[in-house]
Amino acid sequence: xxxxxxxxxxxxxxxxxxxxxxxxxxxxxxxxxxxxxxxxxxxxxxxxxxxxxxxxxxxxxxxxxxxxxxxxxxxxxxxxxxxxxxxxxxxxxxxxxxxxxxxxxxxxxxxxxxxxxxxxxxxxxxxxxxxxxxxxxxxxxxxxxxxxxxxxxxxxxxxxxxxxxxxxxxxxxxxxxxxxxxxxxxxxxxxxxxxxxxxxxxxxxxxxxxxxxxxxxxxxxxxxxxxxxxxxxxxxxxxxxxxxxxxxxxxxxxxxxxxxxxxxxxxxxxxxxxxxxxxxxxxxxxxxxxxxxxxxxxxxxxxxxxxxxxxxxxxxxxxxxxxxxxxxxxxxxxxxxxxxxxxxxxxxxxxxxxxxxxxxxxxxxxxxxxxxxxxxxxxxxxxxxxxxxxxxxxxxxxxxxxxxxxxxxxxxxxxxxxxxxxxxxxxxxxxxxxxxxxxx
Ligand code: UD1
Ligand code: MG
Numbered sequence: 001x002x003x004x005x006x007x008x009x010x011x012x013x014x015x016x017x018x019x020x021x022x023x024x025x026x027x028x029x030x031x032x033x034x035x036x037x038x039x040x041x042x043x044x045x046x047x048x049x050x051x052x053x054x055x056x057x058x059x060x061x062x063x064x065x066x067x068x069x070x071x072x073x074x075x076x077x078x079x080x081x082x083x084x085x086x087x088x089x090x091x092x093x094x095x096x097x098x099x100x101x102x103x104x105x106x107x108x109x110x111x112x113x114x115x116x117x118x119x120x121x122x123x124x125x126x127x128x129x130x131x132x133x134x135x136x137x138x139x140x141x142x143x144x145x146x147x148x149x150x151x152x153x154x155x156x157x158x159x160x161x162x163x164x165x166x167x168x169x170x171x172x173x174x175x176x177x178x179x180x181x182x183x184x185x186x187x188x189x190x191x192x193x194x195x196x197x198x199x200x201x202x203x204x205x206x207x208x209x210x211x212x213x214x215x216x217x218x219x220x221x222x223x224x225x226x227x228x229x230x231x232x233x234x235x236x237x238x239x240x241x242x243x244x245x246x247x248x249x250x251x252x253x254x255x256x257x258x259x260x261x262x263x264x265x266x267x268x269x270x271x272x273x274x275x276x277x278x279x280x281x282x283x284x285x286x287x288x289x290x291x292x293x294x295x296x297x298x299x300x301x302x303x304x305x306x307x308x309x310x311x312x313x314x315x316x317x318x319x320x321x322x323x324x325x326x327x328x329x330x331x332x333x334x335x336x337x338x339x340x341x342x343x344x345x346x347x348x349x350x351x352x353x354x355x356x357x358x359x360x361x362x363x364x365x366x367x368x369x370x371x372x373x374x375x376x377x378x379x380x381x382x383x384x385x386x387x388x389x390x391x392x393x394x395x396x397x398x399x400x401x402x403x404x405x406x407x408x409x410x411x412x413x414x415x416x417x418x419x420x421x422x423x424x425x426x427x428x429x430x431x432x433x434x435x436x437x438x439x440x
Contacts, residue, residue: 015375112317
């Protein structure tokens with residue numbers, strides 16, 4: 001006769017999603033889903049890339065493959081060396097109000113350190129192999145340094161649990177190598193609609209006056225191109241601040257941190273391949289060198305972070321991954337496109353503003369809540385983990401808005417959010433290339 005304990009264990013497995021088709025305990029479906037963005041990027045590379053750039057792409061993918069295998073091997077090895085005191089509790093496998101005790105599942109934190117260091121080493125190899133032929137070695141070195149600094153400061157944050165006043169100072173510090181080395185232009189090309197606004201209406205005169213304060217202007221002969229002047233440096237810092245924080249606060253579900261970054265990076269690689277058909281500038285060749293090892297190391301980390309997670313990625317990962325996306329967009333001159341690809345993160349940031357700026361109470365964790373009665377995740381409320389306010393209200397995140405529409409298990413939620421991410425990226429690429437000749 002089966003014991004009550006067996007039945008409980010079985011019910012718990014089903015409730016938290018271990019039996020879900022999206023769980024790593026049944027890996028076929030998550031693996032096929034995970035290969036789709038990579039497949040799309042590699043297809044774009046093989047169809048669109050001009051023949052003289054193919055050797056560069058093949059070398060870069062080769063370095064990526066090496067980085068992938070190294071990360072897959074090292075993540076379990078290093079995770080065993082993380083001290084117990086730096087383990088994190090897998091919060092969505094347990095009711096929120098109970099004290100965390102030894103029965104709870106705790107797993108090693110900050111394994112973004114491994115994928116990050118392997119990524120930096122891959123970039124160093126690329127830097128040595130590609131030299132100055134197609135990509136400027138100086139630019140690649142500055143990008144590598146910025147990523148290395150982001151890893152260092154992210155890891156410091158994980159280990160030292162820095163207060164927010166110090167955290168605010170991190171992104172500008174991380175952007176410093178990029179600012180110091182940046183010697184490209186300060187001109188940006190807004191989408192056609194905005195360019196028309198700048199050339200045909202009074203908005204152009206107003207913008208010109210403001211830009212004049214920073215030594216910039218609306219380029220007279222440039223049909224709405226905008227020279228940001230010194231404001232370009234401020235814009236670079238702001239993009240780094242946005243990307244690092246936007247990834248970090250769209251988090252808390254196994255696989256979501258790495259998964260979102262992986263989908264966005266694959267989309268940028270596909271975009272670069274298509275662009276290189278007509279535009280041979282370094283803007284896009286840099287993406288071809290930079291992204292394959294980044295995608296590879298992120299995918300390797302995702303294997304261990306997918307539900308049920310064996311490791312957490314930590315702020316180390318969110319910090320350097322956000323930085324990497326900002327770096328390719330800055331050096332490739334496509335910030336607006338990056339924001340389109342990051343629409344879910346942007347929406348999550350916008351709905352979070354009242355809590356981020358303390359206009360509404362903000363608990364330490366805003367991730368969803370495991371509901372014991374239904375066995376599903378539901379949207380979380382401010383008071384779920386401890387009583388903070390008299391009048392309770394929902395935590396304002398995109399994840400909670402999705403759960404409000406339909407509560408689901410953790411792996412189903414992660415898969416839903418990543419499919420949403422992929423659809424947004426596909427729509428952004430369609431907008432750029434497929435619709436009425438593209439928005440640019
Ligand atoms: C950000 C979010 C916070 C969210 C947290 C989760 C804001 C302002 N902050 O904070 O609301 O709860 O990320 O990442 O929006 N964890 C899980 N499962 C996961 C990933 C993380 O349970 O799949 C938990 C673990 O206990 C882990 C902890 O979250 O130790 C990591 O949180 P941390 O990255 O330190 O939180 P913040 O980035 O400060
Ligand atoms: Mg975090």
